Amino acid sequence: MKKLLLFLFVFSITFCINPEENNAAENLQATIDSLEEGAVLKLEDKTYEGNLVINKELTLIGKANTVxxxxxxGNVISIQAPNVTLRKLTVTNSGMDRNSAEEYAGIKIHTNGNVVEHVKIADSFHGIYLSQAHExxxxxxxIKGMGKGEIAPQGNGIHVYYANHNLFTHNTIEGTRDGMFFDxxxxxxxxxxxxxxxxxxxHYMYSDExxxxxxxxxxNTGGAAVMNSNRLLLEDNHFIVNYGNQSFGLLLLQANDNQIKNNTFYMNQRGIYIDQATRNTIQGNKISQNQIGIELWASSNEQVFTGNLITENTIPAVTIGGTGETxxxxxxxxxxxxxxxFPLTDLNQNGIGDFPITYRSSLYQLIEDQELSYLFLKSPALAIYEKMNAVLxxxxxxxxxxxxLAAAKGNHNLILFALLGVAAILILLKGRHLLCITFGRNGRKI
Structure with a gap:
């Protein structure tokens, strides 16, 4: 009996000295409310009930099976104080009402200086929503969504609303409406x-720099849609196998002064699609094996294309709605x-072709007017159509x-094989035994 009393006394002393480092009580919200500012709360390998509101600076650390x-x-976790850290958690089951006045999320952040890392989110409308939250x-x-068949009833993986100077790294998002949405x-x-x-x-809307x-x-149906956004840098990204109705690797719509550098556009319906955009620089990109390498509407002016590798596309580039001479x-x-x-000569071996390349085509009218034209871009009939129109x-x-630019010997095959390898690995990793490609209309309304 004495030994038992001594054990209970020692245990109670230990618990009182460091309460914030002991396992959370059954009522997690009550435990959070009882903690002091800056506390560290360690959770067990078990499921805790939300919905939680964190209104003080603290660190919440879970384990492999903490849910x-x-x-x-509503929101599973609402962060309403700055400098909160969430680590090693699984977050599930937010509100899914798309008509609610508040857009619900697995984790909703209203404050600055918070850290969310090594967290899994599923069964939530938005994965993470930052609302006027900075740094x-x-x-x-x-973040796991419900898949493309259920896009309409769900939100975005990461939604960034009036939020500046935030950092997003090494995140994986699958099956949500938009992966990352900046508004x-x-x-x-x-x-x-x-x-x-x-x-x-x-997806960028009215988001600059x-x-x-x-x-x-x-x-994805579309790799990246940049709309009404200026002075962005998109560099060293990979846009691979993005197909579907009105699809593209990258869309620039009413987007100005952006730098698109050293990206890879491979096996998309349209590699780069530009409409009503001005002064964008497209430099050093690899644009290969797309239905259309670059689709450029004449409403876009002062784009600069330089140093790009544009090869093995069904149509290398097409200008629609006019000549696009600016x-x-x-x-x-x-x-x-x-x-x-476009084979060319480089007699003086300076890396620049001896003669300009001019590409003429009648396909622009077909693509602009015919809804089903994308279905036939790889058809042998396309070449016949072009030859007939060249005469008539x-x-x-x-x-x-x-x-x-004169092609560097041997480089194209190496690049092509590398791209094929990357695409094959991605498809295998996602367990795709059959890749169904759906072609859609090139609508002006995105």
Missing amino acids: IKGDGT NTINHVE YANNNESYENNISDTRYGL NIFKSNTFTM NFWSHEGKGNDWGNS VDEKVMFNDPHP
């Missing part, structure tokens, strides 16, 4: 995120490498590259 499960009516860090988060959100940075099976992998670098988009296909004497599509009608100039 915070909401009641299905937060979201990294190594896995009036400036000066955010996103690195090495992987987004698949969404409507738009990346963001950096999006070394991210991968695969099997766009530039070379810069400072450096044009683009068109691969085997006056073809229009799609582009003129005054300084085309």
